[in-house]
Amino acid sequence: MAAVTPQLELDIEVVLETFALELALTAAPGETVVLVGPSGSGKSTCLRALAGLARPRSGQIRLAGQTVFDAHHRIDLPPWKRRVGMVFQDYALFPHLTAERNVLFGLRGVPDAQARTQEWLEALDLTDLALRKPSQLSGGQQQRVALARAAATDSDLLLLDEPFGALDAATRRSVRGELRRFLQRATGAHGGRPPRATVLVSHDYLDALTLGDRIAVLEAGRLTQVGTRDEVLRRPRTPFLAALTAHNMVEGRAQSAVPGSDLREIAVGPLLLHVAGAADLPAGPVFLSFGPQEVTLLRTASSGGDMSPRNQLPATVREIVPLPDRLRIYLDAGFPLIADVVRSAAADLRLEEGTRVIAVVKSTAIEVYC
Amino acid sequence: MRSAPLPQALRERKEGRALLWLGSALFFGFALLPLVALMGAAIPGRPLRYLADPMLQQALRISAITSLIATTLVVVTGLPVAYLLARYRFRGREVLDTLIDLPMTLPPVVAGVALLLAFGRAGWVGQHVDGMLDALFHRDVHIPLSTTAVVLAQAFMAAPFFIRSARAGFETVPLQLEHAAMTLGRNRWGVFWAVTVPLAAPALLAGVVLAWARALSEFGATLMFAGSLPGVTQTLPLAVMGAMEIDLDLAIALSVLSLVLAFGALIGAKLVVRQWRL
Numbered sequence: 001m002a003a004v005t006p007q008l009e010l011d012i013e014v015v016l017e018t019f020a021l022e023l024a025l026t027a028a029p030g031e032t033v034v035l036v037g038p039s040g041s042g043k044s045t046c047l048r049a050l051a052g053l054a055r056p057r058s059g060q061i062r063l064a065g066q067t068v069f070d071a072h073h074r075i076d077l078p079p080w081k082r083r084v085g086m087v088f089q090d091y092a093l094f095p096h097l098t099a100e101r102n103v104l105f106g107l108r109g110v111p112d113a114q115a116r117t118q119e120w121l122e123a124l125d126l127t128d129l130a131l132r133k134p135s136q137l138s139g140g141q142q143q144r145v146a147l148a149r150a151a152a153t154d155s156d157l158l159l160l161d162e163p164f165g166a167l168d169a170a171t172r173r174s175v176r177g178e179l180r181r182f183l184q185r186a187t188g189a190h191g192g193r194p195p196r197a198t199v200l201v202s203h204d205y206l207d208a209l210t211l212g213d214r215i216a217v218l219e220a221g222r223l224t225q226v227g228t229r230d231e232v233l234r235r236p237r238t239p240f241l242a243a244l245t246a247h248n249m250v251e252g253r254a255q256s257a258v259p260g261s262d263l264r265e266i267a268v269g270p271l272l273l274h275v276a277g278a279a280d281l282p283a284g285p286v287f288l289s290f291g292p293q294e295v296t297l298l299r300t301a302s303s304g305g306d307m308s309p310r311n312q313l314p315a316t317v318r319e320i321v322p323l324p325d326r327l328r329i330y331l332d333a334g335f336p337l338i339a340d341v342v343r344s345a346a347a348d349l350r351l352e353e354g355t356r357v358i359a360v361v362k363s364t365a366i367e368v369y370c
Numbered sequence: 371m372r373s374a375p376l377p378q379a380l381r382e383r384k385e386g387r388a389l390l391w392l393g394s395a396l397f398f399g400f401a402l403l404p405l406v407a408l409m410g411a412a413i414p415g416r417p418l419r420y421l422a423d424p425m426l427q428q429a430l431r432i433s434a435i436t437s438l439i440a441t442t443l444v445v446v447t448g449l450p451v452a453y454l455l456a457r458y459r460f461r462g463r464e465v466l467d468t469l470i471d472l473p474m475t476l477p478p479v480v481a482g483v484a485l486l487l488a489f490g491r492a493g494w495v496g497q498h499v500d501g502m503l504d505a506l507f508h509r510d511v512h513i514p515l516s517t518t519a520v521v522l523a524q525a526f527m528a529a530p531f532f533i534r535s536a537r538a539g540f541e542t543v544p545l546q547l548e549h550a551a552m553t554l555g556r557n558r559w560g561v562f563w564a565v566t567v568p569l570a571a572p573a574l575l576a577g578v579v580l581a582w583a584r585a586l587s588e589f590g591a592t593l594m595f596a597g598s599l600p601g602v603t604q605t606l607p608l609a610v611m612g613a614m615e616i617d618l619d620l621a622i623a624l625s626v627l628s629l630v631l632a633f634g635a636l637i638g639a640k641l642v643v644r645q646w647r648l
Contacts, residue, residue, distance in 0.1 A: 051549075051553050052552075052553075053549050053552070053553075078552070078557065079549070079552035079553045080552050080553075080554075080555050080556055080557050080560075082553075084553055085553065085554075086550070086553040088546055088549075088550055090546070092544070092546045092547050092549070092550035093550075094547060094550075094551075094565060094569075095569070096568045096569055105551070105554050105556075105564070106554030106555055108555065108556075149554070150553075153554060153555065
């Protein structure tokens with residue numbers, strides 16, 4: 001594959017109150033990268049540094065091939081020279097201007113400002129609200145104005161800070177799909193200009209899954225994982241991500257491969273788990289990952305049937321959370337473990353907090369990676 | 371059993387409110403009586419004939435011109451100061467803030483003496499400025515006892531009123547909005563005029579009116595620094611003082627005129643601010 005010049009190249013260190021944010025990231029033209037992480041992990045600071053509103057201590061930022069920040073060469077373009085469109089968490093609409101004038105605000109000196117404004121107002125279904133002031137708009141409508149305002153400019157990069165942060169749950173659901181269509185439109189080629197990249201910040205994993213081409217996980221100022229939606233979903237590398245996806249993620253150590261065997265032994269604390277299809281994995285630290293539906297609970301250890309008898313983990317029930325169609329059981333097996341069981345099975349097992357059970361994971365259901 | 375304490379609480383609350391009204395009535399009586407007396411003295415109509423009096427007209431003209439120039443001066447020089455105090459944290463900020471407010475508590479006469487010592491013929495600045503002005507205009511110019519002195523005295527006394535109000539106004543403008551404007555391609559200067567000033571407009575306007583009213587009513591510093599020369603430095607308040615020695619009715623006419631101007635300024639400001647908020 002031919003190398004595409006990244007729309008955004010970022011390698012910065014920003015000093016925050018309690019830790020330093022260290023971050024290297026690229027985004028291709030047309031790509032949406034979702035920066036996801038718990039609150040206080042430095043996500044918003046990263047966006048502010050990209051926009052020129054916060055100054056990194058070191059590093060550089062290149063946008064569409066142009067250096068906008070370089071600590072070593074003392075380059076620090078102010079926000080108004082950076083060609084970055086930003087959607088703020090609480091929208092930051094100008095309260096004294098109508099929706100239309102808010103969008104026009106960023107188009108001073110643009111010949112087709114009026115036409116472009118109408119185009120974006122229409123794209124976001126705001127034509128009828130064009131003459132309203134922000135105080136006369138709902139939260140969702142205000143967000144659409146903020147999106148139109150940022151997208152209408154000639155920016156190389158679009159930044160979205162917690163686009164759902166200020167919306168209630170019902171609005172969130174409807175807006176998520178809307179935002180997805182918006183991003184396709186905003187990041188694609190428009191008006192003959194090259195497509196731009198988007199960096200979206202969220203603490204909500206679902207946002208990342210719905211909107212990101214690539215997902216970058218930020219925890220306490222460090223990137224802990226960067227990958228496609230699929231990679232991050234199936235192979236979470238941190239407990240934070242695993243908990244968000246309700247995925248089991250266990251750190252272990254792969255033992256030396258046994259020649260001729262399809263199974264591989266992975267040490268997890270004092271336990272040995274057997275995993276299928278991992279014969280070529282190098283020995284050493286690995287991650288094990290499996291969905292909560294892959295965990296079966298038994299009252300007593302079993303030795304029969306087609307079950308691999310060795311992947312039996314003694315565990316204690318910590319918490320039972322009802323889901324619409326089943327129960328989610330949080331267990332302690334020396335490490336946190338999540339199991340989804342149907343209600344009838346839970347009743348048969350007489351599960352309650354403190355119950356001691358045997359958790360069984362099929363060797364073929366475990367994904368292992370390093 | 372539960373219903374018994376309720377009427378008593380209600381009665382207590384009513385008594386409390388009555389007491390509050392009584393206290394307020396005392397104040398209003400005290401504050402309004404002099405104003406009513408002043409209007410009452412003007413009602414026979416006699417003092418109103420003085421509206422055409424040359425002394426009154428001259429004083430009105432000087433007051434109008436000097437107070438407007440002084441207000442403009444205060445706004446132009448005060449805006450950056452107000453923004454600086456509202457947006458930036460720096461060493462000596464508290465000291466600067468206190469110094470700016472000083473003219474509000476300083477006796478105006480003292481301010482007049484200070485101005486005289488600074489800008490007077492033998493003053494720190496005055497001794498240099500006088501020579502420069504003389505060379506520039508080819509005649510003997512000096513600041514004290516001139517209309518310029520009136521403007522300076524008024525601006526000195528009025529500045530804190532504008533700066534305080536403007537600063538409070540700037541502080542209500544979310545920094546986030548200025549940042550948003552910057553990402554939309556406006557530099558700091560553009561952001562200031564397109565976002566900060568319009569959003570702080572009610573407070574700025576209130577500050578302008580307060581400063582103008584203070585300039586209009588300036589007396590002590592003006593008398594000390596500029597004197598009371600009819601047609602040159604005699605503003606409305608100074609004319610009231612001058613008229614008291616000649617003709618009480620003229621003094622009353624001048625006073626009523628001042629009262630009307632002050633009242634009109636307050637009402638006008640309230641109306642404009644209310645309009646802006648909508």
